[in-house]
Amino acid sequence: MWLTRLSTVFLVASGVGSSPLQPRGNGQPHMRDITIVTGVQKGKNESGSVPVRREIHDLKASYPDQWNVYILGLRAFQLADQTDPKSFYQIAGIHGRPYVAWEGAEGIPEKRAGYCPHTNTMFFGWHRAYLALYEQELYKHVQNVAWQFPSHLVSRYTSAAEDFRVPYWDWALGEAGGPFPDFFTSPIIQVIGTSGKEETVSNPLHHFEFHPNVPGDFEGRYSGYNTTLRWPTSDKPSAQSQDSKLVDDFNGQITPLHDAIGRGFGIAKNMNEFVLTHVEVPHGWVHFTIGGGKPRNTYDGHMWPLDYSAFEPLFMLHHCNVDRIFALWQAANPDKYVEPKSVGYSGTFTIPDKTIVDADTPLSPFWNTPNTFWTTNGVRDTTVLGYAYPETKRWTYESPEKYKEGVNAAVANLYSASARARLTGNAVTGGDLKHINADNSFMDWSINMQASPVLLPGTLTVRFSLIGEFSSDPVAEVGAWHVLIPENHEMERRKVEQDSIPELKLKGTVSLTASLLDDIAAGKLESLNQNQVLPYLKQKLTWKVYAANGTVIPHGSLQGLTIDVVSIKVSIPDDPNLPLNYSNEPISHSDVMFGRGGGTKA
Known part of the structure; x- marks a missing residue:
């Protein structure tokens, strides 16, 4: 049984950053073997410092060994058994299709929707918890491939893997961002394989290969595509991506994207406005630019419809940058946060339409304990989930005032x-x-x-x-x-x-x-x-x-x-x-x- 007035009931949360859920199944949720979302805790220390999520250009150029195990680990993650709840396939499926419960987080009967909240104020907190789940599971694959290198290279690559965090792609830099990354558009990529030698492998940043495309999980032409596509050439299983169209469209949007984010930092009076008016708009541009769709292309790529977008490999890089933008807003506006607001007709698999949501509303299906979900209040501090961004390393500042000043300087220079x-x-x-x-x-x-x-x-x-x-x-x-x-x-x-x-x-x-x-x-x-x-x-x-x-x-x-x-x-x-x-x-x-x-x- 789900609740229709979540913001009232969840004030009695029993755990920090989480909200209570009615027992389901056998009536003993504490006995269930489910995935708890923790983020990656390795690398945190008593000073408050945590490893940093790096911009993907910087990761490749300045941390080549970590870049290498990232590509290998992401490839291994994508190849994981699709029946595993912690596989790339099932984690991507949380966002939209297939409309099924993940790890026992049951939905509203007959509701045909994914868990993802869009056009409502849960957008920020939900995707932060989503990224934390993705990061903790990808981290395991990165560690695993690092240990597979020859003995004389194991120390080198395990050291690089230890502080790994998911990179972000800063699509809002404008002209300063340079050309669209070629490592996003090539279907193959060069790596140092676990043999210790150079290898050419399928590029996990370019596409995800369904193995298989499970009958009944998708609808229409998406049920026939065997790989994720960008600006597809047709609706047939033989369709190809048209990455040149992606690049052309992005090049035409770099200044509007940059100015949209910059204006949001300058003009938004509260976080709800920042989220709904100034971030979701450019966020949607990036979805369209990567996936392609009507009227500029006859067929929509996976990134454009929300039901399929999380299967696109660039989805998490995109949303990691969105999360970083929110982290910058938080640091520049420490006294402002998500305010109660109705979701209108943008309900989800677990949230009925017209529900009032707030910072204590559960972020299902992301379990904080076997009984409770994370909340937007619970994920307010990124270090709780084990990461920071280059601009949000607050432990390096002597005071909160200096930290805010430093973040504002970063925003001024970047956006x-x-x-x-x-x-x-x-x-x-x-x-x-x-x-x-x-x-x-x-x-x-x-x-x-x-x-x-x-x-x-x-x-x-x-x-x-x-x-x-x-x-x-x-x-x-x-x-x-x-x-x-x-x-x-x-x-x-x-x-x-x-x-x-x-x-x-x-x-x-x-x-x-x-x-x-x-x-x-x-x-x-x-x-x-x-x-x-x-x-x-x-x-x-x-x-x-x-x-x-x-x-x-x-x-x-x-x-x-x-x-x-x-x-x-x-x-x-x-x-x-x-x-x-x-x-x-x-x-x-x-x-x-x-x-x-x-x-x-x-």
């Missing part, structure tokens, strides 16, 4: 809006726009979106463009909003009577400033001032809304979508280690969209 570098002469392309920044401030422009979770398709994409002077000019896409909802949630939403729809909205934001600066540099626009930008946007800003099947939703059918152009004044400190200073409230310019599909009323 300040791209306009900062362009307006101060520090951009890769030089400071040709410095004259716009005479008073060390600029007007930041963005598009804010809200969508009804019932009146529009659950999974949708809104793409924004600036059209050229003539119809023959290329259309410049300035950003997109990808709303990711598991497929069966959409069918359940359709059943809801419109007069019972709560005032719950999906929210997103897309930055316009970088694109406007491009047009200023091209001589199409004079400045970022309101008197220049507003008529420009009225003339040139366009958008299309796509349903999950790739069809365009006519503007006349967009009653559930609200689009608004907003501006906010941003001051640039002289010290590059200080974050940008956003004014208190953005200014709405509803007249830009008035009378157009989705536009706000003037």
Whole structure:
């Protein structure tokens, strides 16, 4: 029996960071042999230090032996028996399909959904616990392969493996991130094998091979694919990945992704807003960019639909970076955390629709004890799970104030809006726009979106463009909003009577400033001032809304979508280690969209 008002009942948690669960099965849950999520505890010491999750480029370049055992260990993990609950296959299946209970964490009867929470505030804590499970099981395989080397190499590789933690891929660095990693797009990779000699092996960062694709676990074309795919060429079992399309799409998104994260750090007033509006949006972009889907590709790759995304090898690298972004937010805002909020119609396998969730809601199916699940409060401190990030090594700072200062400096240097570098002469392309920044401030422009979770398709994409002077000019896409909802949630939403729809909205934001600066540099626009930008946007800003099947939703059918152009004044400190200073409230310019599909009323 599951509970419908979780936030009330779970205040009586019996263990730190966990919440009580009613006994199931034989009535003696303490007797069950289940997987307890601990993270990797090896490497923690009394000073509070823990091993660090490294950016994947740094891992490969600076820690080649650890990189080597990572690739070998990940390959072994992927080859594990798929009937084992701790296999790569079954851990990936927790996120979406197949819709089955994992390790006794039973779901709501007849509920067809995975455990993963999206478009609700459990997104952060749930994926942190998920990564901890993945990390602890991958760690075992990394240790195992390290011990398989010849005797004269065992010490070298076991030493490298001892402090191993899952790497992250920082997709939000913008131009500073360099080209898309070639070790993500090659189906084979060079390693030092356990024989001690160079070998060429199937690249576990490129694809996962189902062994087998279990009948009944997946539906449609996914039941026929024998390997994970990106931008598939067809719906046949012989389909191939088109990694070049992935690279092209990512290259077109690097600045919007960077600016989305930077703006979130500067403007979000609380963690709920940061999670739902400023992180889930670029997070969805990355899902689409890796998997590919309509309307840019006829067939969706595994990373795009949530039901299949965790089988894609880059999923965990992507979400490790999302977790790191949350860790940075936590460090910069130590007094702010997840607040109670309804999940609306984004319930999961174990959480009913319209449930109020909070930081004490169980993060099923991640057991903290044989009787209790982890909670978002329980995973608040990453060191409890045995890891930190390069920027969150708080034990190296002499005080909490110095730690916060250091994290803010890291955020300022890594994620300040791209306009900062362009307006101060520090951009890769030089400071040709410095004259716009005479008073060390600029007007930041963005598009804010809200969508009804019932009146529009659950999974949708809104793409924004600036059209050229003539119809023959290329259309410049300035950003997109990808709303990711598991497929069966959409069918359940359709059943809801419109007069019972709560005032719950999906929210997103897309930055316009970088694109406007491009047009200023091209001589199409004079400045970022309101008197220049507003008529420009009225003339040139366009958008299309796509349903999950790739069809365009006519503007006349967009009653559930609200689009608004907003501006906010941003001051640039002289010290590059200080974050940008956003004014208190953005200014709405509803007249830009008035009378157009989705536009706000003037």
